[in-house]
Amino acid sequence: MGLRQFLVDAWGWLNFKPVYADPHLGGPDRRAFPGAHATWVPDDDTRRLSAYTVLAAYDNNQAGELAEVRDGPEARERREFGDPATFVDAITADVLGDEQHIVVDGADHDEDDTSPEAAEASAVQEDLLQWAEDEQLAMRMQQGERKAVSLGDAVYRLSWEPGKGRPTVRAVDPGFYFPVLDDDGEFPRRVHFAWELAADPKRGLKDRLRRVTYELGPIAPATVSATDRIGRPLRTFVGEPDAPLLTPGDTLDDAGGILRQYPWNDAPSPYTCYLTDAVWLLEDLERTSDIDDLPTDKAMFAQREDCEVLNALDLMIDFVPVIHLPNTVPAAEEHWGRPSLARVLQIMDELAASDTDAARASATTGSPIISVSGLQDTRSDIEAGPGMVFKLADGGRMDVLNTAPQLAQLLTTVESLRDRAAVNLRLPAVALGTQDPAQMPSGYALRLSLGPLDKLIAGMRLARRHKYMLMLKFVQRLFIAGQAPGWIGRNVQPATIVMGAYTPTDRAGVLEEVSTAYTANLISLETALRMLVEGGWPIEDIPDEIERIQARAFTQAGALADATGDAEAVRDYLGLKGQAPEQVPVPVLPDGQEPDAERDAGQQQ
Template identity: 90%
Template sequence: MGLRQFLVDAWGWLNFKPVYADPHLGTPHRRAFPAAHATWVPDEDARRLAAYTVLAAYDNNQAGELAEIRDGPEARERREFGDPATFIDAITADVLGDEQRIVVDGAEHDEDDTSPDAAEASAVQEALIQWAEDEQLAMRMQQAERKAVSLGDAVYRLAWEPGKGRPTLRAMDPGLYFPVLDDDAGEFPRRVHFCWELPEDPKRGLKDRLRRITYELAPIAPATVSGTDRLGRPLRTYLGEADAPLLTPGDTVDETGTILRQYPWNDAPSPYTCYLTDAVWLLEDLERTSDVDNLPMDKAMYARRDDGEVLNGLDLMIDFIPVVHLPNTVPAAEEHWGRPSLARVLQVMDELAASDTDSARASATTGSPILSVSGLQDSRTDLAAGPGMVFKLADGGRMDVLNTAPQLAQLLATVESLRDRAAVNLRLPAVALGTQDPAQMPSGYALRLSLGPLDKLIAGMRLARRHKYMLILKFVQRLFIAGQHPDWVGRTVQPATVVMGAYTPTDRAGVLEEVVTAYTAGLVSLETALRMLAEGGWPIEDIPAEIERIQARAFAQAGALADATGDAKAVRDYLGLKGEPPEQVPVPVLPGGQDLDGERDAGQEQ
């Protein structure tokens, strides 16, 4: 009977849009999303790619252009004033916080701790901070996080760059990302594709092509070398004889015939390595049954790396895929993809656009009102009102004005109501959006209560990201070691993470009062007090250095320490004084000329 299917999947929140879901099949509109229906795109990825296009249209104020394909030219008349992009930018800024710091476990230790583990952790942290500065990590995170918030997913890709002598990090569009998620993939897929079409270039004589970059974790094979086939096309061939290929130096074979390799970051040899393939196909050579994971390899044209290596199953000499998928939210059980932040309020965004469109039309009649004139002395009927215009009316004539200002005011109130509704559903309070003056809040405690929904939102989003950034820093350390960087020879991989800073406005006066009360009562240490101030927005960059500066001027506390311990060295250490204390402290002389032993000064007796 042609009943519409009821689809509940990771992209079901977009089924309300007719241009996205076919009324009967639930598949994306073919004219609106031709890329999602390409022959090489797997069926399970079609809805995902179409959803990315819809979300990008909302982000760039182009939802009307997308709706025009199905609803006709009148859909272009809708007004879109950037509300989706404003919400996306606000959430992205809150997730990242005011700063991003790389922290290695054990690197922040006391100066007296001279153990090798503490020194190693400090050295790795300094090296990672320098790498982050060279690789512009903050900018890469900004690029990826905005993709994650707006589209629901982001992807990082790492690679060792011999020319730069460091790993490189790039943020990739999730629309190019095609992981092979089979039942045996486990937590991480064992094969990942990046695939996209290259348009025709008549000037260079190039036809429509398809490029695919593949990372695959597979058993270690014998060594290969770059070569060519009988047609002169680049490929890789095994070293040695066909029946006795050679192994890569350092590899071994166990009693079962499995090739093993000892990686510096593993305790036991591993039978796996990561292979890289970069190839291009002509679209006309692809069969209709071929998808991104099943392309005809006999028609592939393999690329070459800068050093001449053919990228056809190139052994990267690492036992992990240097690709990290970053979901915007914690995925549901047995799911891989995240959910965009605007997923549940897209219908509100449509209502906002409709109200903005109605407001624009109403403002036209308010600014240039419609006039009704009767009893004109002049018989002309084609009249137009303008500045300085005078209408001569006969006796009994009148002129009426159609006032649409009340309707315009009601429409503007509706727009504000819809914007507030969207903010509530997104868990973005007005003070976080900058639309409310924090000074109007009765107290800092009331401010914190109003930010409660935002705290829970950001806590969940950062939970989805914490392990991913730990994985990125782990991969960076492994690539440094695998690339045999001179500063990383003999080092071990250390647990490291990216700590994101504060994101909410704070009541500094309230935080200061709370800290002073707790510290004065002896309930918290100086270290904890300064950390509370730093988290409350006070400009404290280095807590240990700040403690040293405070103690260097705390003479009253130093005197109390001397009275309690009688240890001059402890007092000097407390004040941060360098050098050794004098062997004998000078005896103070009393005003009457007698020292503490009762003897008079010899110079005074003379």
């Protein structure tokens, strides 16, 4: 008699699902997850892809349809009222906050700072804000963050679009993401995006597999688009086979390797990123093939709009423009995040079961079961209805089965399970909108009730902070590599995306705190305004707000004049244009005469 085997990994929290866990090794059911068992899917990704399908089913009220594979048709009768999606939406909104701001270090500088570094930081911040508006970054982040919260992972893919003159960013479903991980599991040097294309009999197309690959590798000699002997597109080296030409600007080192000087690096780099986009017929793939080892001789490579063949195309950048965003801080030497609902899925099942029982009980409560004895009419097909009269013989009686108490108990159970799920998710009732904040005894009590949510969001934002900094770094590099107007000669500036407030804030309390600190000269005006922004005050641009405040600060301007005696400094403080006059202008009288003190004195006499 052997011990029962069980699997503990990043997806072990789903082993309780019969459709997900094999009785022996924890393998997902092939009938429920056929895509995860495709021949080209690596074995290590089978449980991950199956977990994404399970989580998507909960999010779309389709967990019953998935359970039908193992539990039979009766599993589809379960009621699912959207509780998982509600929790996911609430957490997504809290992580993003009420608004997002791009902040470049040194951009919000003092007006007296006229250094080139400060001017460049301000210019980069303005250009990034304009790029975010053009690229609809807020919407892209909403798409990516909901994937991260619901599935545990999100993926952003960046590319330079010459037609738009700017980098583009797209949120990609993590089910299409297949990185080739190193030992550290953090920054893969080779990333695949793969998905199957259904057959189209009308167009004569069979089932196909498309794979888009980004790979960071040594710089190779220059290549151009060409075709093989049967007309398939490919890339070939420029020059003679024994003496290929280099890409303009590349150089050779002492060992014969190729180096390239990128504008954002101090020293030449031997690496570049290659892009490959190809399609295979599924019937051409052997059963032993996986996504990282597909036969290149059977691939049909795609072509870009400019007719460049996407077969190891040199992108002229030394980084992989793909960002993996985990929902939580990954465990040591792990790559994948954990979905927010991972630890409460069993509660979601209990909620669905209780909702199903409550729906059935409500049917007997609204249309109760009636027992009649001594009925004069002996028909057996009599049904009770509004206004119906039953004629009973002597000694007859009518009894009604009252299921209202059971329904009330079931509804209480539903609310108890929902509260239990909220507690385990660290979502207080006031954050879900199910509790009136006015019922809280004090603002301090409200702040304490939001403590678990603060810790939850702090941990989730910690997992995202460096990823969004990396995104803005890649965006700046793509602007520079694309030689966009205004970006030539610029340096990459440290930038990040600051999330807004996610909890109810006491604006009056924040204002009092900021006013006290600023009046006591403990904080600067820039810091005071940033604290107000974090407290929910509608300040769109801090430097512009500072200029408007100083333009009306006549008391402070007078104090500056008394302290320095410099009229020019006072005019700069007030934001006045032009030069200060050296002397008071002489007024011109209506008759055009110059003022004369002696003549005026004679007229008075």
